[in-house]
Amino acid sequence: MPELPDVEVYKHHLEAHGMRKVIDHIELRGADRMLGDTDTRSLRKRLEGHSLTGTFRHGKYLFAHIGGNGWLVLHFGMTGYFEYGDDGEADPQHNVLVLYFKDGSYLAFNCRRKLGAIALAETPEEFIANKGLGPDVTALSESDFSTLLQERGGTAKGLLMNQELLAGLGNVYSDEVLFQAGIHPKTRLDRLEGSRRKALYQAMQKVIKAAIAAEAEPERMPDDFLIPRRGLRNAKCPFCGGTPKRISASGRHAWYCPCRQPEPE
């Protein structure tokens, strides 16, 4: 499922393949339930004959500036990504929105399970406020993070994945952040000491930065990451050689190392 690092990579794809080219026409296919407040007609009107001129990401949302015509907003749900080509037609399978450019190239939003979203916004700020999203993980200061932990508390995994408190982390990266910080997914964060709050903040920034540098590809991630080992049989913890375990935490399956991340008392 695309999380902050994946969406940052998609932002790079959009910048490389979708910018400053006039959109000849768009095609929407089976996207009805992803459109929310917008509709096909509004999307056509805003996009056709215009160019995308800039990008912005907040949490798991990607924004594309449509000249002076507002912003196109995409959420990738469980399975979304971009396909692009220099000529011809986009594969009709699962491509819910295709931008056909006047130069013959195209950019397609592929979303097989249709759990993503396509929206229009006047500004990213307005959209973020309406959605009630918390600050982006990469824009949050250490002191604001520390205050958040003390004021909101709750369990570690639940807080890290709550988009209204902190935008960007989902199931996979919240596990990685907790693994790197040596914190059990069920630890109550309001009881965490100052030095461990700092360690958690640093682990979060380190994980996001390294994942973006690896273009969110598990096999390119640092050797001590849990992500490439998730769900593998005979996986070994890179720190202690033990076997990572899966538990249910905050309604999701969390992977962790019982040795490195001892259960809270």
Ligand SMILES: [Zn+2]
């Ligand atoms: Zn371990």
